[in-house]
Amino acid sequence: MASPTADASESVVELRGVSKIFRTADRSDRAVLEGVDLTLKRGEIVAMLGKSGSGKSTLLRIMAGLVGADRGEVRFRGQPLRGTAEGIAMVFQSFALFPWLTVQQNVELGLEAQGVHKEERARRAEAAIDMIGLSGFNSALPRELSGGMRQRVGIARALVTEPDLLLMDEAFSALDVLTGETLRDEMLDLWEDGRTNIKCILIVSHNIEEAVMMADRIVILSSDPGRIRAEVKIPFPRPRNRDSSQVRGLIDEVYTLMTSPAAMGPRVTALAAARDIGYRLPDADISQMEAILDLLCEAPFFGRADLPHLAEEAGLTDDDLLPACEALHLLQLATIERGDISATGLGRAYYETEPPERKVLFGKQLLQHVALAAHIRRELEQSEDGEIREEHVLRELEAFLKPDEAERVLTLAIEWGRYGEVYEYSYNSGMLTLPREEQPAPGAGTQA
Known part of the structure; x- marks a missing residue:
């Protein structure tokens, strides 16, 4: 069995100028990915x-051959990738097991699709x-x-096909923290020991x-459209000590890159977002936003915190913390710079007020800095009866976003506006x- 580190210059997958486009409701084209160049080496x-919204999962599916690129080229083992290929396996966040099949049968599925003989399938599974x-x-x-x-069954199903390339899409995120860390460490042990034929992950x-x-x-990746905007090489051997100053420093560096305006997309600033109803609102719950702001304004932070430290104190994953922090930044209740978050003067005032006053302040910031909320409010004010249908706004959003993303963004705007x-x-x-209290009186829009 070849060591995974042998011939490290050998390319397993090459992406050159890969772009993916979707057609909006008004029949215009919008890029999910644009001009992605990426090489994965043995x-x-x-x-x-x-x-x-940065297109990570879309890019992964293009590399798996599950969807095609609209522009550019994907090469696997030096040859153009046309559809799915033996030698590429994928592990999904949702496990994706067939509930009526046993562990053994689920693991054998990939081999069965490859036409492997029954006895060989059983042995390898x-x-x-x-x-x-x-x-x-x-x-x-x-x-x-x-x-x-x-x-583990999902991972075994991928490993049994002895792939050159293993793609893992949020493979540990559906698990509790301890289970996820254990499984992650065991995967690294398999990789380091060379017990699989995998050349690249x-x-x-x-x-x-x-x-x-x-x-x-x-x-x-940056967003709207997804492009590779930064690359960080990690010089430390595995296993790594998460508490070492070098590792903590690298984590801080990545947080800084992830929260910079370029990573959030060209329209991330509050001013720009206020002009664009198609801005992808961060998936942030209001109670979580307020809890983070409260924690930020109290001891030991007193208004300024290192994001990794804040995540640890709040007991939140990056998937929850970063959208909430982006929302606070968008509403000008906090600022984010170089991996640190600071409460603004308005954010401190928000922290010190009671819930009724918080709602008033939240609504004011929402109308000033979130274009979609301001757009909804304006249309309501211009309508004769002070009401509009949700479907009307959804159709407008679909000129900018995919239908499922438009629905997610509108749901957030409704929640925030209420x-x-x-x-x-x-x-x-x-x-x-x-x-x-602001609705027109009955008959106010009609003439006698």
Whole structure:
């Protein structure tokens, strides 16, 4: 078995000028990915980071051959990639197991698709199950397993095909912290010991610490459209001590890159966002935003914190922390610079006020800095009866965003607007309305 570090100059996958376009509701083209150049070489683990909407999962699926690039070229083993290929395997966040099949049968699926003989399938599947630490569970059904065990099955199903390239899409994010760390460390042990035939691993993650602990190289995508905007090489051997000053410094560096305006996309500044209803609002819960601001303004931070330290104190993953911090930045309640977050004067005032006054301040900032909320409010004020249909706004958003993303963004704008009392929403009728006290009197829009 070849060592994964042998012939490290050998390219496993090459992407040249890869772009992916989607057609909006008004039939215009919008890029999800644009001009991506990336080479994955034998013997390396590469982590890919980027905010939601940066195209990470789309890029992963292009490399897996599950979707095609609209422009550019993908080469695997030196040849153009046309559809799925033997030698590429993928592990999904959702486990993606067939619930009616046993562990053994789920692991054998990839081999069956390759036409491997029954006896050989059974032998290789048993070896993979044993390798991943599930010996004795061959006949168990997925419902009888814990989340960590189900993900082990997903990994075994990928390993059994002996791929050159292993793609991992948020593979540990659905697990609790301890289980995820254990499984991550066991995967690294398999890699370092050379017990698999894998030549290269690409990990898509939201977890900055996970990327620093696992990878030889971190690639960071910007958003709208997704482009590679930074690359960080990690010089430390594995295993790594997360508490060492060198590792903590590198984690801080990646946080800085992840929270810089270029990483968040060309429209991330509050002023720019205020002019663009198609801005991808960060997936942030209001209660979480307020909890982070409260924590930031109290001891030991007193208004300024290192983001990794804040995440640790708040007990939040990067997937929860970074969108909430981006939302605070967008509303001008905090600023983010060089991996640190600071409460603004307005943010400190927000912290010191009572809930009713917080809602008023939130609504004011929302209308000033979030274009979609201001757009909804303006349309409500201009309508005769002070109401508009949710579907109307959704169609407008689909000129900028994919339908599922447009729905997510509108749901957030509705939630934020209702909290800030700048408009109301009826879940039964799907109608957006002005606040009750501002609604036109019956008949006010008609002439006698």
